[in-house]
Amino acid sequence: MDIKEETGGLAQRRRLGILDSxxxxxxxxxxxxxxxxxxxxxxxVGKGTLYRYFPDKxxxxxxxxxxxxxxxxxxxxxxxxxMESPPEKIKAAVRTYFEFFExxxxxxxxxxxxxxxxxxxxxxxxxxxxxxxxxxxxxNLRNGMANGQFREMNVEQTADVISALLQGVLQNxxxxxxxxxxENGGMAKRADKRLTDYVEPxxxxxxxxxxxx
Numbered sequence: 028m029d030i031k032e033e034t035g036g037l038a039q040r041r042r043l044g045i046l047d048s049x050x051x052x053x054x055x056x057x058x059x060x061x062x063x064x065x066x067x068x069x070x071x072v073g074k075g076t077l078y079r080y081f082p083d084k085x086x087x088x089x090x091x092x093x094x095x096x097x098x099x100x101x102x103x104x105x106x107x108x109x110m111e112s113p114p115e116k117i118k119a120a121v122r123t124y125f126e127f128f129e130x131x132x133x134x135x136x137x138x139x140x141x142x143x144x145x146x147x148x149x150x151x152x153x154x155x156x157x158x159x160x161x162x163x164x165x166x167n168l169r170n171g172m173a174n175g176q177f178r179e180m181n182v183e184q185t186a187d188v189i190s191a192l193l194q195g196v197l198q199n200x201x202x203x204x205x206x207x208x209x210e211n212g213g214m215a216k217r218a219d220k221r222l223t224d225y226v227e228p229x230x231x232x233x234x235x236x237x238x239x240x
């Protein structure tokens with residue numbers, strides 16, 4: 028059966044199943060060491076099944092990254108879009124951001140690999156989805172300024188700084204809390220710290236710099 032002949036629900040479930048398997052294997056083995064056969068064998072299907080959904084290994088790898096970024100944005104938007112208070116929106120966004128990566132540690136590895144292996148594609152995918160997030164962040168800052176909760180600021184620069192802070196904490200956590208655990212370059216999370224431990228200090232740092240005294 029051709030993919031176009033499959034029902035929408037079935038095709039979507041199969042595609043997500045491939046992405047889930049690929050995320051785990053790429054994270055454990057690394058992009059260069061991973062073969063398409065590794066993923067198809069994990070799913071107990073032929074390679075042809077994967078090629079019906081993705082053109083090649085690179086396309087599958089980038090799709091794993093893009094889908095993860097879409098999930099991250101959706102998680103944040105679902106939390107903050109219905110909220111009214113600008114400070115509460117920031118608190119919710121910070122917590123959701125760190126919770127997402129704590130629940131999906133393999134995606135941290137995927138992000139780092141994509142940025143290393145395919146820098147231009149990383150920038151294109153990241154910036155496209157980042158634009159959706161940063162627009163909401165800027166609107167929230169403007170609303171906080173308008174109602175007197177936030178001081179006057181350069182909204183565009185401040186939104187970028189907040190985003191960079193989150194990414195910097197995530198990268199530092201990745202470098203310090205994950206270590207190579209086997210000859211294939213797999214990763215193991217150290218048990219002494221959690222990514223969500225940074226929710227309160229980051230939130231306090233951001234809001235103490237924004238709230239009108």
